[in-house]
Amino acid sequence: MTIEEFIIHIEEEFDDLKPGLLKPENKFRGMFEWSSINALILIAMVKTEYDVTLSADDLIRSVTVQNLYDIVKSRVQE
Amino acid sequence: MALFSIPHVRIAGMAASVPKPREHNADYNWISKKERDSLIKNIGVEFRRVAPKGVTTADLCVIAAEKLLNELEWDRKEVELLVFVSQSRDYLVPTTACIIQDRLGLPHSCIAYDVGLGCSGYVYGLSMVGSMMQSGAIKKALLMVGDISTLTTSYRDKSTYPLFGDAGTVTALEYSPEAKPFVFNLQTDGSGYQAIMIRDGGARHKMTRQSFDMKKISKGIIRSRLNVELDGIEVFNFSLREVVPNIKALLKSTERSLDDIDFLVFHQANLLINNTIRKMLKLDPAKVPYSIKEYGNTSGASVPLTMVSQLREQLMAGKVKLLLSAFGVGLSWGSVLLETDGIVCPEVIEFNK
Numbered sequence: 001m002t003i004e005e006f007i008i009h010i011e012e013e014f015d016d017l018k019p020g021l022l023k024p025e026n027k028f029r030g031m032f033e034w035s036s037i038n039a040l041i042l043i044a045m046v047k048t049e050y051d052v053t054l055s056a057d058d059l060i061r062s063v064t065v066q067n068l069y070d071i072v073k074s075r076v077q078e
Numbered sequence: 079m080a081l082f083s084i085p086h087v088r089i090a091g092m093a094a095s096v097p098k099p100r101e102h103n104a105d106y107n108w109i110s111k112k113e114r115d116s117l118i119k120n121i122g123v124e125f126r127r128v129a130p131k132g133v134t135t136a137d138l139c140v141i142a143a144e145k146l147l148n149e150l151e152w153d154r155k156e157v158e159l160l161v162f163v164s165q166s167r168d169y170l171v172p173t174t175a176c177i178i179q180d181r182l183g184l185p186h187s188c189i190a191y192d193v194g195l196g197c198s199g200y201v202y203g204l205s206m207v208g209s210m211m212q213s214g215a216i217k218k219a220l221l222m223v224g225d226i227s228t229l230t231t232s233y234r235d236k237s238t239y240p241l242f243g244d245a246g247t248v249t250a251l252e253y254s255p256e257a258k259p260f261v262f263n264l265q266t267d268g269s270g271y272q273a274i275m276i277r278d279g280g281a282r283h284k285m286t287r288q289s290f291d292m293k294k295i296s297k298g299i300i301r302s303r304l305n306v307e308l309d310g311i312e313v314f315n316f317s318l319r320e321v322v323p324n325i326k327a328l329l330k331s332t333e334r335s336l337d338d339i340d341f342l343v344f345h346q347a348n349l350l351i352n353n354t355i356r357k358m359l360k361l362d363p364a365k366v367p368y369s370i371k372e373y374g375n376t377s378g379a380s381v382p383l384t385m386v387s388q389l390r391e392q393l394m395a396g397k398v399k400l401l402l403s404a405f406g407v408g409l410s411w412g413s414v415l416l417e418t419d420g421i422v423c424p425e426v427i428e429f430n431k
Contacts, residue, residue: 036237036298037116037350040314044354047318056311 001050001076006069013045014038024066042068050076080264080412081331084208088257090218091422092393093146094247094386095138096127096373098430103240108233109298117240122349126243126374129226130431135166136174138246139222140181141429146248147182149422152218154183159219160190161207163199163378165407166226167192178222189216196274197345197406198264199223199378200247201414204402205262207251214253221249225377230276232301234292238308241348243374247382250422263328264412265320273312274407278303313406317351321405321413322358328401328413336361338399339415341389345404346370346380378404383426390423 003024010028011017017031028034028042043054052075054068062068102125103118118124129138139162147154160182162175175190184190189210195202203221211219224246231238278289289303301307321344329335336342342361344352346369356366367388369380376383381402385393392398398418405411 035113035116036310037113037120040310040348040350041120043311043314044318044350048354048357053315053319055315056309059311 001073003066003069006072007065009045009049010042010065013041022065024064024069026065027063028065028068046072052076081262081327083259083261084205084212085259086214086253086255086257087208087211087251087260088254089249089416089418089421090252091146091150091250092247092382092386093142093424093427094245094379094383095142095427095429096243096245096383097129097133097138098428099128099130101126101128106240108239109236113236120350121241122352122368122370123241123243123374124371126228126240127245128228129244133226133429133431134168135164135224135226135246136162136168136178138244138429139224139248140178141427142246143182143220143222143248145424145427146250146422149424150250152250155185156218157184157220158188158216159207159210160184160188161193161203161219161221162191163193163195163203163221163223164225165194165196165377166229167194195408195410196225196377197347197380198404198408198410198412200381201262201402201404201412202264202410203378204249204260204414204416205264205412208260211251211253214255217253219251221251223247223249223382224379227306227375227377230304230306232292232305234300235305235307236298237310238306241308241375243376245373245376245379245383247379247386249382258417260414260416261328261332262412262414263324263331265324265410267320267409270312270316270409273309273316273409274306276304276306313347314351316409317347317405318354318358320411321355321403324411325359325401325403325413328415332415334415339401340365340392340399342366342401342403343381343384343389345406346373346375346384347406348375380404386423387426390425393418393421393423396420
């Protein structure tokens, strides 16, 4: 998996994100009005695309898109 | 794993009843319009039925049972088992099923008891009723499953209030030596008991004055210890972790595949959970009916309510191979493979007090 592909999957899930603008260093909670529903959408995408489970703690610990990607990538390789 | 089959029992009929008053989540002013739109789109609940004050789950189930018993033309004296599965019983004491036995005019030879399960209740209920009937000693039984969940949600809790709706259902089962077996896979993980719970009012934490205090938990969530609370991410991850392996183990044990099944009816948890499970199983959307848009998450009633509201024509017309899967509070979950063959199924009843 690559971070570019990871970002495309995120952009596909959220109508508020214009394609091509999200960068690895961006704070994913700052990209738009963050809500608990968005958290579920993100968890569902990661489970469906990568078969990886994200916990509430994972989301709290992650600040940037890169942080999130690193967690997912470490578990995909396990 | 609790994998087992129950022979000689068939579903004769099903009915469901919902309160007539309907709330539209577009009018839920506790959250912004944008959040409401996202809720309706992603969580999938547009409308919810809300029981008026004083109407209980037992009332909804009794209305449904009256209609079903009349359409089945069953002699009530022959009904010798009544199981009421609910987390919104009429009283702490006595058992609601005993009161319903009398209200319906069932005989004194009738076994009646309550079971305190929620979301998983329909699948568990079928296993309990089926187990007691399979020997043929009991010929006719009623399984009631439902909840008035809106009784315990806080309006100022966006994680629960716009999710739950009220419904009561009844399923009539009869002994039938020719019936194909029901095959179950039932599971439990009580380590997750706090994922969905009401903290006070039971024996562990009795109700006190402090139980009523409304406290801010996080943004958009203000509730008391008498309100139901729901840890969305925990429930979400539990569902995505357990439901698919549970179904696959059931199919494997019966040497069947998803292609052999006409419809998979899931507990209507929320649209995001259900769509993700559907994608994980690579299921054709046409085989997976939903009632969540119209009725919300109706707790244990959601599987039978989805069957009655979405599959009524097919269930009445002829043979239907079903896989039912229900999961949630407990944590408790299970699935069952069964076949129906032309059941009696009146339209969803709207209960107006």
